[in-house]
Amino acid sequence: MNVIKLEIEKCIKERKYIAPLISIVFFIAISAYFASHDPRGRDYFTYTYYVFILNCRVIFPIIVAIFFTNVLVKEFEKKTARIHFLKPYGREKALLYKYIAGSVIISIIFILTFFVYELILLIVFKIKGLEIFNIYEFSFKEFYLRAYSTLLLQIVFLITFGAMVFIIGIITKKGIITILISLLILISEQRGLFLDIIPKRILFLSTAAKYNYMLQLDKMVYISYLYDLMLNISTLLGFILISFLLIRRIELD
């Protein structure tokens, strides 16, 4: 725990949180702008929905890729990897603590910005009502359950994506290449290029923007949601395992 705390403090001291924080706030504000211009309705649901529609597919994963690259690859680029990974508790734990620290920071930023955004809507702009596109009226309880479940899935997806960025980072050891490969993977997934190799339903990248859980009305919504959540967790654990095997084998400068 202490090591994770130290890693978090290191990230804060080096101000690594500022870029993702500013970017997330900026893109959430853009979502609010577009939501306010939607003729279908200016309600709470629409505003929340826009955050997921506009950002989850590319913007947020890229912010996360840059952040996780900063957290890990900079150690290789600054030639501090040897100091960092040759700790008495071993390379695997050192990598895991770094990953957990990064995930904690990105989750806190994400939850806080989202929560503050919701509060601003509710208190400052007095945006009320949950009538989605004038169709169905959900109860507040149902709305919050759906909105925050979607948020949780989004966060788990982003930290899984972060784990993938870690693998790329360990292999390339170069920040810009890591970010470019991550971007390439995202774009390839959206163009369906992975579908020949991996079925969509078992590809964690396909859960990037599951905002439809906020609207889906059939009974299966929670089962599908849990499946997507568990798919991300399994993939995340798989990625961690791969990064353990890789970090053990690489040469530290």
Next chain:
Amino acid sequence: MHNKKIYITVITLFFISALVTFFLYEYEMYLINSGKNFMSVNETINLYKKKKNINENVDDLIELARLYSVNKEYEKSKEYLLKALEKEPKNTIALHRLALVYENLNDFNKAIETRQKLVDIEPQKPENHYYYAILLLTKDINVSINEIELAVKYADESDKQFYMEMLELFKNSSKFIDEEKYDGYIDIINSKFLESNNNVKLEIIKNIRSKYRNLKIEDINKLENLEKEIKNNKIN
């Protein structure tokens, strides 16, 4: 291997989560394949009723009426369709559904009246003449034939053959009927053209009984069997 404990922990967690994911996937597939993922008609009706201003939107009223029809609650279906028609008297979907509802309620006079409105609004649509012709069988086969002739007139090439066959059958049957033989009706009842109109078929049998008073025992039995068959088919 260094850090053996951490490897074991991660591998164990990975297998547990993969197993849970697999079971969730299987359960999801089971729900999809068994059709249990969809809401029941009653659940959908309740959801629709929660909508704001349901009585203001014609499309919503028609959809709610359709759901009640699926649930065989025809009186309620009629109620919502009449509300929709109050707002848009010439809404052809509402009129079509209302005619079907009246047919299911065995109110053939109203069903015919509604079909007549549809034919007046869209005289060039062969389907309107087709449905109208079927309902008219409960009244007068010759008027019904006139409507099929109109369907043939307005049908495009792909549908023309269907209406021509129908016209031929109705004309042949009418010859029997003119000769005071009810067999003509039986041919129509057993044809593909009345496949989904069980209430019309039953009404025709009822008309045969009242029109042909001097039926032989074997004819009565034949009609009874046919009636049973239609009723069973209706239930199934």
